[in-house]
Amino acid sequence: MKSAEFEYFRPSSVDEVCTYLANGDSDAEWKVLAGGQTLVPLMAMRLARPTHLIDINRIDALHGVEIAADRVVIGAATRQRVLERTPGLADALPLFAKALPHVGHFQTRNRGTIGGSIAHADSSAEIPLVALLLDGAVTLHRKGASRIVPIRDLFLGPMETVIEPEEIMVSVEVPIWRGAAGSKIGVGFHEMAPRKGDFAIASAAAQIELDANGVCIRAAIGVGGCGPTPLRLHDAEALLIGQTPTDANITTAIQTIDAKIDPDSTLQASADYRRRVCPELTRRAITDAVTDAQSKSPS
Amino acid sequence: MSTMNITITVNGRDRRADAAPRMTLIDFLRDELRLTGSHIGCEHGVCGACTVLLDGDPIRACLMFAVQADGLSVTTVEGLEDETGALSAVQDAFWETHALQCGYCTPGMLMAAQALLHENDDPSDAEIREAISGNLCRCTGYQQIVDAIKLAAKTLSTERANA
Numbered sequence: 001m002k003s004a005e006f007e008y009f010r011p012s013s014v015d016e017v018c019t020y021l022a023n024g025d026s027d028a029e030w031k032v033l034a035g036g037q038t039l040v041p042l043m044a045m046r047l048a049r050p051t052h053l054i055d056i057n058r059i060d061a062l063h064g065v066e067i068a069a070d071r072v073v074i075g076a077a078t079r080q081r082v083l084e085r086t087p088g089l090a091d092a093l094p095l096f097a098k099a100l101p102h103v104g105h106f107q108t109r110n111r112g113t114i115g116g117s118i119a120h121a122d123s124s125a126e127i128p129l130v131a132l133l134l135d136g137a138v139t140l141h142r143k144g145a146s147r148i149v150p151i152r153d154l155f156l157g158p159m160e161t162v163i164e165p166e167e168i169m170v171s172v173e174v175p176i177w178r179g180a181a182g183s184k185i186g187v188g189f190h191e192m193a194p195r196k197g198d199f200a201i202a203s204a205a206a207q208i209e210l211d212a213n214g215v216c217i218r219a220a221i222g223v224g225g226c227g228p229t230p231l232r233l234h235d236a237e238a239l240l241i242g243q244t245p246t247d248a249n250i251t252t253a254i255q256t257i258d259a260k261i262d263p264d265s266t267l268q269a270s271a272d273y274r275r276r277v278c279p280e281l282t283r284r285a286i287t288d289a290v291t292d293a294q295s296k297s298p299s
Numbered sequence: 300m301s302t303m304n305i306t307i308t309v310n311g312r313d314r315r316a317d318a319a320p321r322m323t324l325i326d327f328l329r330d331e332l333r334l335t336g337s338h339i340g341c342e343h344g345v346c347g348a349c350t351v352l353l354d355g356d357p358i359r360a361c362l363m364f365a366v367q368a369d370g371l372s373v374t375t376v377e378g379l380e381d382e383t384g385a386l387s388a389v390q391d392a393f394w395e396t397h398a399l400q401c402g403y404c405t406p407g408m409l410m411a412a413q414a415l416l417h418e419n420d421d422p423s424d425a426e427i428r429e430a431i432s433g434n435l436c437r438c439t440g441y442q443q444i445v446d447a448i449k450l451a452a453k454t455l456s457t458e459r460a461n462a
């Protein structure tokens with residue numbers, strides 16, 4: 001399994017990338033190469049056959065993590081492993097810190113990028129799911145223009161996004177939950193995979209804020225691998241907000257899930273199986289998030 | 300299509316060669332440089348047999364094109380032994396505990412283990428299993444491999460204590 005032939009370019013600025021992408025003629029397929037952990041296997045299997053590859057790995061402006069007061073800005077080509085090891089990540093984006101160890105294996109996290117995972121839009125991937133739940137947004141550049149797209153508007157379907165062929169993602173911005181006075185924030189993440197680090201059959205993530213009395217005042221809950229895109233579960237969130245989470249009301253909340261998901265049958269698992277595990281994974285993620293919040297000292 | 304002239308520092312030596320853009324790093328190492336210690340299992344990032352260190356970090360050499368490594372530094376399994384050809388502590392421990400049978404997965408396992416012990420000198424069983432979770436072995440069984448990495452950690456810590 002070898003890739004088809006292609007021309008290789010290694011620009012050192014985003015402007016150069018935009019120029020290449022803008023000049024692409026109809027016979028050529030220009031593609032951006034970031035960490036290569038998805039694109040290169042697809043090329044090896046000839047499922048992708050770009051004629052021109054633009055390697056963005058050496059563009060300094062696309063690397064780096066900046067933790068500001070209210071948000072974290074992540075360069076699109078930042079390695080997953082670099083983000084995982086960023087000091088302060090667990091405080092600023094605890095759900096990312098919790099989910100990142102589930103992303104592939106450490107050999108792949110050393111190359112795989114944050115932007116690449118989001119752009120690839122795999123419904124069962126961890127990074128798109130947590131970026132969606134935390135109300136993240138991506139900045140896209142094209143020659144002479146740029147735009148910001150909230151993650152909730154980014155995914156169109158399996159491996160399909162609103163990113164245009166002339167556009168390149170330059171950064172991902174994720175708001176930090178700072179928490180009301182006296183409140184506590186907790187996170188949970190669970191997934192089901194045949195082997196640790198493999199593609200998840202289904203996954204669930206939750207970030208919960210409890211006030212000083214233990215009442216849930218904010219919740220972000222969602223699942224992956226159970227529909228064409230990662231899914232945020234607003235109904236389940238609404239049933240928990242204003243409540244002190246208990247086994248009983250968590251059960252009520254997860255009963256809303258079945259109507260929301262639309263899983264496919266694949267080689268790894270049937271749609272029915274996904275329907276069974278998805279609420280249970282969500283229960284575990286919520287329960288973990290509540291326990292995690294309760295164990296924290298108030299903000 | 301055109302080839303590119305690239306230089307990669309492999310096991311401390313600068314190696315210069317022509318490569319077509321589509322040539323993967325693993326093919327470059329094996330076919331151009333004749334460093335056949337690193338293996339190819341799946342060629343699409345699943346088995347870990349092709350694991351090498353890129354600037355010290357373990358990566359899958361089948362998921363990177365050689366031209367991308369131009370100017371960077373790569374360590375392969377051939378780079379583990381010392382100048383006299385003596386096995387490294389990790390290699391020796393694999394031998395000692397029967398952590399290889401056919402040896403197909405071994406170079407990848409060794410590089411993953413090497414990278415783990417570089418960061419963590421006293422890994423738990425769970426950490427060892429996590430570190431080799433991206434490497435498939437189809438014959439030895441993983442238990443001896445875990446034992447080998449534990450033994451290597453012990454040997455290295457004794458060496459450090461005596462140093």
Ligand code: FES
Pocket residue numbers: 338339340341342343344345346347348349350359360361362
């Ligand atoms: S040959 Fe590279 S992971 Fe299998």
Ligand code: FES
Pocket residue numbers: 398399400401402403404405435436437438439440
């Ligand atoms: S020793 Fe044969 S595959 Fe691992």
